Amino acid sequence: MAILEAECLTKVYEEGGSRVEALRGISLDLEPGEIVLLEGPSGSGKTTLMSVAGCLLSPTSGRLSVEGRAVDFASAEDMVRVRRESIGFIFQSFNLFPALTVLENVLFALQVRGRRTPDYEREARMILEQIGLGHRLDFIPAKLSGGEKQRVAIARALSGGSRIVFADEPTANLDSHVGLEVLEIFRKLAKEEGRAVLVATHDSAVRKIADWVLKIRDGQLIEEGPPVTDPEKGHP
Amino acid sequence: MVDLSMKMLLHDRLRFALTAFGVAFSVMLVLVQVGLFEGLIGYAADTILPIRQADLWITSRNTQNIDFANYFPQNLVNRVRSVPGVERADNLMVDFMPIHLPNGSSDGVMVYGLTHYWKWGVPWNVVKGNPLDLRGGPYMFLDDFATHRYGPFQVGEYREIVNQRLKIIGIMHGIRSFTTIPVAFLDFYRAQALTDITFGKTAYILVHLAPGADREAVMAEIRRRLPYNDVFTRKAWAKKGQDYWVFKTGLGFNMGMIVFLGCLVGVVILAQTLYTTTMEHVREFGMVKAIGGTNGDIYQLLMRQAVVIAVTGFLAGTILAFLIKPLARKGDLDLLLSPTLLSIVFVSTVVLCLLASTISFRKVSRIDPALLFRS
Numbered sequence: 001m002a003i004l005e006a007e008c009l010t011k012v013y014e015e016g017g018s019r020v021e022a023l024r025g026i027s028l029d030l031e032p033g034e035i036v037l038l039e040g041p042s043g044s045g046k047t048t049l050m051s052v053a054g055c056l057l058s059p060t061s062g063r064l065s066v067e068g069r070a071v072d073f074a075s076a077e078d079m080v081r082v083r084r085e086s087i088g089f090i091f092q093s094f095n096l097f098p099a100l101t102v103l104e105n106v107l108f109a110l111q112v113r114g115r116r117t118p119d120y121e122r123e124a125r126m127i128l129e130q131i132g133l134g135h136r137l138d139f140i141p142a143k144l145s146g147g148e149k150q151r152v153a154i155a156r157a158l159s160g161g162s163r164i165v166f167a168d169e170p171t172a173n174l175d176s177h178v179g180l181e182v183l184e185i186f187r188k189l190a191k192e193e194g195r196a197v198l199v200a201t202h203d204s205a206v207r208k209i210a211d212w213v214l215k216i217r218d219g220q221l222i223e224e225g226p227p228v229t230d231p232e233k234g235h236p
Numbered sequence: 237m238v239d240l241s242m243k244m245l246l247h248d249r250l251r252f253a254l255t256a257f258g259v260a261f262s263v264m265l266v267l268v269q270v271g272l273f274e275g276l277i278g279y280a281a282d283t284i285l286p287i288r289q290a291d292l293w294i295t296s297r298n299t300q301n302i303d304f305a306n307y308f309p310q311n312l313v314n315r316v317r318s319v320p321g322v323e324r325a326d327n328l329m330v331d332f333m334p335i336h337l338p339n340g341s342s343d344g345v346m347v348y349g350l351t352h353y354w355k356w357g358v359p360w361n362v363v364k365g366n367p368l369d370l371r372g373g374p375y376m377f378l379d380d381f382a383t384h385r386y387g388p389f390q391v392g393e394y395r396e397i398v399n400q401r402l403k404i405i406g407i408m409h410g411i412r413s414f415t416t417i418p419v420a421f422l423d424f425y426r427a428q429a430l431t432d433i434t435f436g437k438t439a440y441i442l443v444h445l446a447p448g449a450d451r452e453a454v455m456a457e458i459r460r461r462l463p464y465n466d467v468f469t470r471k472a473w474a475k476k477g478q479d480y481w482v483f484k485t486g487l488g489f490n491m492g493m494i495v496f497l498g499c500l501v502g503v504v505i506l507a508q509t510l511y512t513t514t515m516e517h518v519r520e521f522g523m524v525k526a527i528g529g530t531n532g533d534i535y536q537l538l539m540r541q542a543v544v545i546a547v548t549g550f551l552a553g554t555i556l557a558f559l560i561k562p563l564a565r566k567g568d569l570d571l572l573l574s575p576t577l578l579s580i581v582f583v584s585t586v587v588l589c590l591l592a593s594t595i596s597f598r599k600v601s602r603i604d605p606a607l608l609f610r611s
Contacts, residue, residue, distance in 0.1 A: 047606070047609040047610075050609065051606040051609065054526075056525075056526060056604070056605045056606045057604070057606050077530075080525075080528055080529075080530050081528075083525075083526065083527065083528045084527070084528025084529075085528070088527075089526050089527070089608065091608050091609065092609075093608075095519055095520075095522075095523045095526075095608050097240065097243070097244075097520055097523070098247065098520075099240070099243040099244045099246070099247035100238060100240065100243055104238045104243070107238045108238040108240055109527045111237065111238060112524065112527050112528050112529045112533065113527065113528050156527070160528075168609050
């Protein structure tokens with residue numbers, strides 16, 4: 001059963017008399033343990049699709065259900081609830097809280113998600129240990145490398161038990177070696193922990209871990225299927 | 237618990253310090269201005285409230301304050317003495333007169349004249365001399381505040397008021413008029429005789445009530461017997477004088493404007509800083525929303541920041557005001573920082589800081605967390 005089901009999502013921006021159709025009836029399913037790659041040129045609607053599917057934006061039309069519950073886009077509270085309970089975000093520019101340490105960044109996310117039990121610090125430490133940042137707990141983001149920042153962002157996205165992870169260009173600001181490490185983390189999240197991961201990227205290396213690829217252009221799904229082998233580079 | 241509001245605030249310590257200083261400056265401005273004002277207005281009652289034996293004051297009709305005395309026949313005091321419930325009533329002369337100084341210059345002096353000083357506990361704060369001696373000749377008590385205007389003087393020296401040479405036989409401390417003119421105490425008849433205008437007249441009648449007397453009934457009877465005079469309780473008379481200076485001279489309006497401007501400066505500084513800070517942290521606030529935080533969570537965060545700035549600014553501003561207090565005293569000004577004033581300013585500071593933060597609330601409520609996708 002899909003953990004996220006989107007059906008005929010449309011999003012129209014109207015401003016100053018101009019009308020832009022950013023999404024034109026896109027449907028998608030995310031299964032637990034699945035990594036879906038979202039590809040498309042700039043302006044194709046990738047970000048809008050992630051924003052709508054991630055309950056950051058309400059669509060103009062269409063339906064979305066997350067973990068079996070239909071999202072009521074008319075209710076800001078319901079969208080907040082879905083984000084808090086089910087979805088974690090990872091952004092290209094990390095968006096960490098610069099005033100907080102690595103541990104505090106994760107702790108704060110847990111707090112916002114309602115985890116204020118005495119065990120929540122242990123939970124945060126455990127997530128950070130798993131992701132290889134146990135030795136950087138008291139560092140502020142400014143003292144971390146790009147890869148470490150992205151790991152903190154991943155740890156924060158995972159905090160609170162989010163079963164769906166949306167990652168936007170997660171390797172764009174990383175060198176290729178560190179990028180591969182981050183992709184390996186994504187693979188583990190999906191295959192070992194059963195989380196669904198939607199990755200929007202131009203990085204072809206992501207194809208190596210993807211189970212399914214969606215290609216969109218001008219707000220429409222133009223192609224989908226399993227990742228195909230790139231004969232020139234010799235990898236899937 | 238991770239307190240993001242404090243962490244954000246202290247992450248840029250210089251900005252926090254500047255913001256808190258802006259609030260502190262406003263708090264200090266308001267405290268000093270209002271404190272000086274209260275001290276100044278206090279002078280208007282400085283020669284009324286300490287005469288505790290005077291339960292009632294009788295003035296000529298429509299007298300506005302003690303310094304602007306009008307005169308009425310001195311023998312009216314006998315009518316007052318015969319009112320049931322009056323234990324004692326005496327005339328009090330108050331008049332502004334010229335005093336001639338040893339260096340050849342002249343200045344002003346507020347002359348107070350009373351017959352039975354010891355019965356009324358006047359003058360108070362006596363540093364040297366015995367008020368009983370005032371009846372013995374052309375003598376006077378002079379407040380040491382006069383040193384600032386007349387130059388140094390000692391007991392045993394002479395000064396000339398109008399054309400009467402008077403020997404200084406006593407010195408008081410801290411008795412002054414609202415107009416800052418030094419105060420001298422003379423025997424009633426000697427003060428009365430200094431000018432022709434006051435011959436046979438008095439400025440006020442002091443009344444001490446008999447134990448158990450019905451004050452209202454006594455006042456009503458005095459009003460009946462002295463239909464062309466006003467009768468006040470001590471506190472009401474003091475308040476009337478203070479109200480005169482506050483409301484009829486523009487002093488109160490001026491003070492209100494200064495307080496308003498002080499508050500405005502503080503609110504503008506804080507609102508601007510909080511707004512700028514909010515704008516600089518838009519992505520962080522967006523992130524709070526993205527991980528499931530509500531506008532309410534962010535409002536709380538901003539409110540905590542506003543309260544922390546308000547408390548820090550208040551404490552710093554209060555310390556500054558207390559540091560200015562001795563400097564004001566050197567300038568012969570009383571800076572009154574009463575617990576009531578401090579409480580009012582504290583509550584106002586917190587409320588105004590919270591109001592200032594509402595401008596940021598509006599911005600935050602419109603933050604679209606989807607902006608985080610933009611790098």
